[in-house]
Amino acid sequence: MKFAKLAVVGAALTLVVGACGSSTAAAPTAIKIAIELPLQGSDKAASDPIIKGIRLALKQAGGAAGGYTITIPDSAIFDDALASTGAHDPQTGANNMTKIVSDEQYMAVIGPLNSGVAKAQIPISNASGLLQCSPANTNTDLTKGAPAAAIRTKPNNYVRVVTTDDIQGPAAALYIYNTLKKTSVYIIDDTQTFGKGVADSFEAAFKAAGGTVVKHDAAPQTTQDYVSIMTAAKALNPQAIYFGGVTASGGARILLAAAQVGLGSIPFVGPDGINDGSGATANSFLNLAGAKAANSFSTLAGPGTFDGKAKFDADYKAEYGIDSTGYAGQGFACAQIVLDAIGRAGAGKPASYAALKEAVRAAATDTGHTYKTIVGDVTFDKNGDTSQLIVSIYSFDPAGASGKGDWKFESQLDAAKK
């Protein structure tokens, strides 16, 4: 009896040891890239172009790099939005990241969209050493300063192709002050990581430029009645409104309330959170605001015009039948960076998935390497921030998207050239 028990235990142990040994001993052949974005509600309007951009890049690279076959199956696309709120959720994002890092075939993850979700995910991806490239996170604390160091226990694994809010906010401030010539502004943010961050950096820059901020209000995502808040704002006579946040956290609702109380004719400026598609895209800012977006402006933390944009737009349209919007180019660029890193990592022929994963991370975050991406030449600094410090400004074009309204590129500000 005792011997039989011992035999069973011994057999089980050998199996376990054998299984462990076999997975680390296998050389990687087929690898996957994960995509982690919010896919419900208004956030979906911003995520869809990114996924399309990523898939286009993978297709143009032939689905391979460094000698490995790379795929993004449907199971590799993770959704961090909650049905009950119709918006991104950091906890869900963290759960998704835990799932991703536990699957050894994922060599990189592209995403997330929202800085608040990234804040919850980076500790997990960093501890696992998985390369994470974000096409849209702009909050400064993700890469700079003490907050960034606090969420990393191991060498950096996080890079992003868009620049940060300490450049996006001021770019909008300077545009309003210098180009639109408005000297007083009312700021309202959505109390979340991204929205508050960009609104604060906007406020500092606007005041530094010489403008006045009549009030800096905050209204959480769950607010439904903005009319009273905007009535109070109207009494302060601002010449422009700046909104810090995304469409899902109230961008369009605030504009509707502003229009209702008589503030519809002053410029309404927002960050990349409201630049999520044309009036034809379901649940996008322009779709919800309709004609009331006549005086709206938005920024993108990346170049709005770049060499190769015409070709990219043409390829995108040929592949998907619709125009590229928002951060589609940035999604494409992230995919290019990931594939490039896999290519360089694969040259050393790592013996296992784990070794390849580490090699990919090291190659991607190598500060000495310059990537030739669709949006231009990109070098990452030791924090994972891009060398490209461009913010582009978009205005509302009522004739765009066959009359439904679309964002039109106005100008871009290159902070590196100051």
Place this chain on the structure above:
Amino acid sequence: MTATSPAVAASNSLTRGLRVIGLAVGAILIYLLVLWRALEFASELTAGNTMQGSLIAALTRFDDVGNAYLAQALQQTVNALSIGAIYALIALGYTMVYGIIELINFAHGDIFMIGAMLAVVFLGGLLHQQEAVNNIPILIALILGALVFAMPIVGLINVFIERTVYRPLRNAPRLAPLITAVGVSFILQNIVLTIAGSGDRASPQIFPLDAQIPFGGAEISILSIFIFALSLGLMLGLQNFVGRSRMGRAMRATAQDQSAASLMGVDLNQTIALTFLLGGMLAGAAGVAWGLRFGFVRFDLGFNSGLKAFTAAVLGGIGNISGAVLGGFIIGFIENFASSLGFSRWSEFLVFMVLTFVLIFKPSGILGQLTGDRA
């Protein structure tokens, strides 16, 4: 007991009506005054004055600077009237159902949301009318059309829910219908979520938003006045129906004592179904009003507004129709007060503080509870 002659009864109700109107106008004026001085006080504080200095300034400064705040207070008061009216309409549904079968219909807020969604379907989907309509007869026709479309459908959905879900549980222990109501709320939300998606949906604001009356430096939104007037009309209609008609008397009798009412020949099922129908219709009207005013609807719109309306019903005295109206306006005014002074994030806190306070001193709500006899 001598019966009152019709003439005396009529003049009694007239004086009572006048008294109510007088009290209401008085309350609105007091709110206006308090908000005006509060705005003055707040601006003094932000300008750097001390607490006492600001308070003194608020009580004594009535000059030109003060008038700008009067204009703002006026606009905000009108805002409060319209949001209060919407809450009141929803609260009526809660209070009537509780009064008649002692059920807290948690799904009522979602009924309101369905009303708002139906307005979007009617105006946007069927008529493709997205923009403001300036032609008054057409505007009235469209709004009436939306009401005629949404109100009966929402009322009938409410009746259907009562018939299929609540009626079998009428004699079950109290927790069963309560939890079932919560379940119905989730079911309704998820049905709409599946159909309409989880993001905001634009609601056609066909009432021109720039229609405003200049008054003393302020721009009074005609839309808000319209919503207030519409809601008032519906509430008076309900009051009239419940107070005067035979079916209304049946409703009041059932609310007072179910078994006695049925002994007197009241058809309980029909009366309860009628209550749900009326409550649903009012919620549907509130939904149409919401769409007109705020321009967006969401599948979870009912949760937030429903909670506040339920609070309003309890505040005013659950089971009491006038109480629901009073509570709705009080909640609307409290919210508006917080938003006007810039601490809108505290509005829910304030609402529940007021509720707690009132219930500590008067547990049956401001106007008292009118639920059935226990005898």
